[in-house]
Amino acid sequence: MGGSITGEYDGFAYEHESPDNYEYVVDDDEEGFPSFRLLQDEDELVEGDEEEKVFPSTSEKKPKQLKQGNLLDMWGIKTPQHSSPSPSLPPPRKKTRTGNNSEQEIGKSKPSKTCPFYKKIPGTPFSVDAFRYGSIQGCSAYFLTHFHSDHYGGLTKGWSHGRIYCSPLTARLLTLCLSVDPRFIRPLEFNVEYVIHGVCVTFLDANHCPGAVLIHFRLIDGQTHLHTGDFRACKAMQTHPLLANQRVHVLYLDTTYCNPKYKFPSKEDVLSYVVRITENYLKKHPNTLVVVGAYSIGKECVYLAISEALGVKIYANARRRRILHSFGWPELSGCLCAHGTDTFLHVLPMSSLRFESLKDYLKGYANQYKAVLAFRPTGWTYSEQLGNQLDLIRPSSKGNITIYGVPYSEHSSFTELQEFVKFLKPDKIIPTVNAGKPANRDRMQSYFREMRKS
Numbered sequence: 459m460g461g462s463i464t465g466e467y468d469g470f471a472y473e474h475e476s477p478d479n480y481e482y483v484v485d486d487d488e489e490g491f492p493s494f495r496l497l498q499d500e501d502e503l504v505e506g507d508e509e510e511k512v513f514p515s516t517s518e519k520k521p522k523q524l525k526q527g528n529l530l531d532m533w534g535i536k537t538p539q540h541s542s543p544s545p546s547l548p549p550p551r552k553k554t555r556t557g558n559n560s561e562q563e564i565g566k567s568k569p570s571k572t573c574p575f576y577k578k579i580p581g582t583p584f585s586v587d588a589f590r591y592g593s594i595q596g597c598s599a600y601f602l603t604h605f606h607s608d609h610y611g612g613l614t615k616g617w618s619h620g621r622i623y624c625s626p627l628t629a630r631l632l633t634l635c636l637s638v639d640p641r642f643i644r645p646l647e648f649n650v651e652y653v654i655h656g657v658c659v660t661f662l663d664a665n666h667c668p669g670a671v672l673i674h675f676r677l678i679d680g681q682t683h684l685h686t687g688d689f690r691a692c693k694a695m696q697t698h699p700l701l702a703n704q705r706v707h708v709l710y711l712d713t714t715y716c717n718p719k720y721k722f723p724s725k726e727d728v729l730s731y732v733v734r735i736t737e738n739y740l741k742k743h744p745n746t747l748v749v750v751g752a753y754s755i756g757k758e759c760v761y762l763a764i765s766e767a768l769g770v771k772i773y774a775n776a777r778r779r780r781i782l783h784s785f786g787w788p789e790l791s792g793c794l795c796a797h798g799t800d801t802f803l804h805v806l807p808m809s810s811l812r813f814e815s816l817k818d819y820l821k822g823y824a825n826q827y828k829a830v831l832a833f834r835p836t837g838w839t840y841s842e843q844l845g846n847q848l849d850l851i852r853p854s855s856k857g858n859i860t861i862y863g864v865p866y867s868e869h870s871s872f873t874e875l876q877e878f879v880k881f882l883k884p885d886k887i888i889p890t891v892n893a894g895k896p897a898n899r900d901r902m903q904s905y906f907r908e909m910r911k912s
């Protein structure tokens with residue numbers, strides 16, 4: 459297992475993680491379709507945090523998008539600030555085994571795989587979303603685009619390999635959920651230019667999960683690199699002063715849905731659809747518990763939309779409530795309640811959206827509700843036949859449990875990727891998702907060539 463491949467890819471020299479780091483898995487929640495999944499350190503995942511892109515299924519609908527405030531407002535141009543990171547860092551933590559928590563205490567020193575080339579920014583001492591490789595040679599600044607486990611994997615409270623740069627919201631989650639030592643965390647504000655090791659660095663809103671950033675690097679030699687992390691491209695991005703009419707030399711692109719078959723409806727359309735279905739269902743079956751599946755973070759807009767439209771509170775367990783309160787979104791915090799009996803709108807981990815689990819869950823509220831209407835918002839629920847016609851969605855039902863897969867995506871559809879690439883016209887594009895196999899990379903590069911031409 460492991461190893462690396464070196465070579466040249468679209469004119470870009472690289473050293474790449476071996477395809478051995480990928481495996482085919484069959485997720486029994488996805489009707490047995492084989493999935494292409496990046497091997498993860500499962501014990502480092504936050505419970506219920508499954509990034510949608512690691513569980514692709516050809517059988518379901520689109521994912522949903524998050525609401526992260528008004529991008530245009532967020533992108534109000536601020537006076538650039540220049541600051542350098544404080545030179546003082548805590549000394550590297552000694553690896554000491556302390557009884558039962560030894561794995562956590564020592565910062566999980568699993569055998570290091572080679573950091574893939576697309577996680578390093580050439581000409582800088584920077585890496586992006588590369589925490590599972592331990593200390594990376596020559597890297598003195600570790601960037602984290604967002605708080606999803608396949609990006610922060612490797613980060614524990616024992617992290618001591620270097621300073622972590624991320625958004626303030628992600629920084630709060632690092633301490634809240636992973637107990638990362640705050641002395642290693644350096645939150646950077648959105649749309650403010652920082653100078654780090656001589657490189658100008660700016661975070662832009664990624665339109666993905668709360669706190670997710672695109673990272674814009676302007677190197678000392680004038681080269682610009684844009685790393686998208688995970689993102690859903692949108693029109694508002696085309697107005698950002700760092701992107702509009704600006705040259706980008708290298709684009710590190712979230713290629714989760716880089717296939718022409720993925721033409722999602724907009725987030726807004728999916729949210730209206732979810733609200734409509736809920737209202738109609740409740741008219742026919744008033745004693746229904748409405749359940750929305752969600753990752754640790756992500757999909758907030760789905761239950762917020764129902765909450766706002768129907769004027770009901772949202773129940774989530776204590777752990778999720780702590781996370782949601784940490785966002786600092788008053789409109790979300792104000793809707794949360796601590797008792798499941800106080801509202802018919804509940805949020806559960808995506809993994810609980812199964813007939814048997816929901817049937818058991820309903821038993822806990824047998825005095826109040828007779829049925830469950832559940833929404834499973836993931837991009838992989840999208841099918842080509844569906845297109846933009848949400849009304850063609852058919853739920854799965856078993857007894858008094860009804861589950862709708864709804865195509866709400868926090869990643870760009872193919873059409874959105876196309877528009878983004880056409881707008882940005884980067885010199886080079888490096889795919890960062892599903893890029894482990896040469897055949898996949900070649901196919902994506904051919905799409906990119908078409909996009910640039912059009």
Ligand SMILES: [Zn+2]
Pocket residue numbers: 509604606666667688
């Ligand atoms: Zn993500």
